[in-house]
Amino acid sequence: MASPLDQFTVKPWVPIEVAGYDISFTNSAAAMVASVIVITVFVTMGMRKNALVPGRWQSSVEMCYEFVAKMLGDAAGPEGRKYFPFVFTLFMFVLAANLIGMLPWLHPFTFTSHIAVTFAMAAFVFIGVTLIGFITHGFKFLTFFVPHGAPWYLLLILVPIEIISYLSRPISLSVRLFANMVAGHTMLKVFGGFVVSLSAIGAAGVAGALFPLAFIVALTGLELLVACLQAYVFAMLTCLYLNDALHMH
């Protein structure tokens, strides 16, 4: 029987190599492209009428927009508004990736279950936010690591802690999404495997297989929630980091 982790295998579809680097178009890249197509169709078709009184589809698009706009506004204030397209893109991209990964057909690839991808996004956010911090505040941004009102001898301990916690942000941001997606998909596959192997036993096995099947149904609902929630958390934390960079403490 196939391992539950096989679903995470990256398979090259079109092998490409440039200057010694492998940049093959894989099932992972295909899922990324699919996400972009889904988002583009969702937004473009939803907004094609530009109606003053929106229909259901347009309302959904506007809801996503306003959800992210409110999240960014609440977390980072009016100064964060110019980073809205990035946060919106990030949220929609992760959301689309997670939800496409939940599709039961075509064996979709969930690229957010790859630490390389989530870490790349988290690192991009981290580096970008740090640059914004230094551009906005200059070297005063370094005082971000010095807690207010602490005596000097405590600073000897607190400043390294602050720096370590700041540097661990991309790790926690990427691992949170990655681990959630891996855990959910692995669980689904494991219980799916139970259904298959129990059914092979016979009539009693088929009856017994109903239990893991019911569990899969419930778990699928939970995983849909996690898919949306993790996209929200990823975007939300990006907003909070942005707020730290823009306003410090």
Add this chain to the structure above:
Amino acid sequence: MPQLDPAVFVPQIFWLFVVFAVLYIFMSRSAAPKIADVLKKRQDKIADDLAEAEILQKQAEEARQAYEKSQTDARNNAAAVVIAKRDALKAEAEAAYQKLSDELAAKADEAQKRIDAAKDKAVGEIRDVAKDVCADIVSRISGIKLDEKTIAKEVNAKTDAATKGER
């Protein structure tokens, strides 16, 4: 775990950046401004409509106040007219009453005077008769001829006493 194979890092990260850049350009150039535009238009429309509704409401309120004022004025006018008319009628009735009662009083006085005159006349005639009768009786009984003055004095005293209190 296939995720930990370093061979899958580079192609995924490469395509991630390409695809994400494309999506970002689409979002920032086309989608986000378009949605923002629609939302702003709707917000403006709502604000305009609300402002217009407020103006209309104010006008309606003014019209209502004007109507109520005119109604109050009309009511007050009507009351004033009624009061004036009532007062006029009252005064007229009082004047008529006064006039009539004056006339009646005058007539009563006149009648009283006539009665008094008739009475006085009757009393005077009675005195004359009484004097004659008295002189005649005295002369017949005693043969004394009383002078007129004494008789007149006695008769007047008697008749005065008799008519006293009748007036």
